Amino acid sequence: xxxxxxxxxxxxxxxxxxxxxxxxxxxxxxxxxxxxxxxxxxxxxxxxxxxxxxxxxxxxxxxxxxxxxxxxxxxxxxxxxxxxxxxxxxxxxxxxxxxxxxxxxxxxxxxxxxxxxxxxxxxxxxxxxxxxxxxxxxxxxxxxxxxxxxxxxxxxxxxxxxxxxxxxxxxxxxxxxxxxxxxxxxxxxxxxxxxxxxxxxxxxxxxxxxxxxxxxxxxxxxxxxxxxxxxxxxxxxxxxxxxxxxxxxxxxxxxxxxxxxxxxxxxxxxxxxxxxxxxxxxxxxxxxxxxxxxxxxxxxxxxxxxxxxxxxxxxxxxxxxxxxxxxxxxxxxxxxxxxxxxxxxx
Numbered sequence: 410x411x412x413x414x415x416x417x418x419x420x421x422x423x424x425x426x427x428x429x430x431x432x433x434x435x436x437x438x439x440x441x442x443x444x445x446x447x448x449x450x451x452x453x454x455x456x457x458x459x460x461x462x463x464x465x466x467x468x469x470x471x472x473x474x475x476x477x478x479x480x481x482x483x484x485x486x487x488x489x490x491x492x493x494x495x496x497x498x499x500x501x502x503x504x505x506x507x508x509x510x511x512x513x514x515x516x517x518x519x520x521x522x523x524x525x526x527x528x529x530x531x532x533x534x535x536x537x538x539x540x541x542x543x544x545x546x547x548x549x550x551x552x553x554x555x556x557x558x559x560x561x562x563x564x565x566x567x568x569x570x571x572x573x574x575x576x577x578x579x580x581x582x583x584x585x586x587x588x589x590x591x592x593x594x595x596x597x598x599x600x601x602x603x604x605x606x607x608x609x610x611x612x613x614x615x616x617x618x619x620x621x622x623x624x625x626x627x628x629x630x631x632x633x634x635x636x637x638x639x640x641x642x643x644x645x646x647x648x649x650x651x652x653x654x655x656x657x658x659x660x661x662x663x664x665x666x667x668x669x670x671x672x673x674x675x676x677x678x679x680x681x682x683x684x685x686x687x688x689x690x691x692x693x694x695x696x697x698x699x700x701x702x703x704x705x706x707x708x709x710x711x712x713x714x715x716x717x718x719x720x721x722x723x724x725x726x727x728x729x730x731x732x733x734x735x736x737x738x739x740x741x742x743x744x745x746x747x748x749x750x751x752x753x754x755x
Contacts, residue, residue, distance in 0.1 A: 450539070460489045462533050462546045469554035473521070475642065476559035480517025485533070485548075495534045496548070503531075523642060525678050526554040555678045559646030564736060567747035568647055568724060571738050572657055572700065575722060576629065593617050629722075630697040631658040635665040637682040638704040640726040643734050647724070648702045649677065658700060664690050691715050700724065709739045 429447040431440040465487040473481040485496060485504075494508040496515045504515035531548040593609055595617065606619035633648045635641070652661045652671055661671045665683045668690040672680055691699065691712070698720040701712055709723045723739040735748040
């Protein structure tokens with residue numbers, strides 16, 4: 410308990426002790442009635458002071474994001490009996506009620522930043538209905554509270570629309586040949602003329618058709634360059650949201666000082682950007698097209714050279730004239746800007 414609480418509680422008990430002595434001092438019906446009333450009040454005060462607050466613990470939401478409208482919801486529970494129990498953040502009271510073992514729920518008024526929280530700046534305060542006594546202690550969590558990245562739903566939706574159109578434009582039709590030979594066979598009326606292999610026909614003195622493997626739809630990999638930049642939290646939110654959708658790329662990775670798969674859970678909440686990502690690690694990735702989420706300093710040309718001439722699409726965030734976060738999506742010499750729901754040629 411704080412010193413202020415000790416002084417307040419001590420003063421209340423001294424006053425009650427003096428009142429309770431009236432029956433002994435005056436030995437009258439009225440004085441004994443006052444003594445009985447003082448003892449009842451003392452009992453109520455004792456109930457609020459005797460049971461330790463350390464038996465109470467809080468649980469947080471299982472899924473909490475840094476851009477939620479409010480902070481996480483907490484559930485305070487544990488054995489105990491308290492005439493009046495409150496959960497406070499600074500001078501603001503988040504919940505206040507009698508506690509007889511039933512959980513108390515409270516919601517933080519403001520969202521928390523991405524991270525893993527062992528403690529929260531909250532206090533559990535117990536008092537009596539008269540406001541004469543009080544004790545308090547910091548809130549204890551049963552397990553760390555994990556706050557994930559921002560979801561950036563509107564911006565992610567706009568970026569997803571542009572990327573989907575880009576990938577569809579770059580995808581060959583299912584009938585296009587890859588020029589990887591599968592087999593030869595004799596010509597059958599109805600086969601396209603351009604399927605005839607004239608060299609094989611000349612050798613065998615009969616019409617021979619070349620069968621090629623159809624060209625497959627190119628595979629893409631999403632990559633986040635985890636560099637410390639003003640809009641890194643927004644960039645991380647867009648990247649994680651699109652990775653969760655799972656329809657743009659087959660694999661995803663994060664590059665900081667090394668390269669590793671996209672973390673999840675608590676690891677994602679504690680992902681720390683570095684001053685400069687080791688972009689040379691891009692050359693070690695599987696031979697797939699790259700959709701790279703990077704800081705504004707990167708260019709398609711520089712990343713394309715590092716990525717060994719694989720197709721590269723670059724996604725970068727900045728603030729527009731209205732201070733809203735916008736995404737620039739670049740592929741070769743082409744680029745477009747989207748802001749939450751539409752795109753403008755850049």
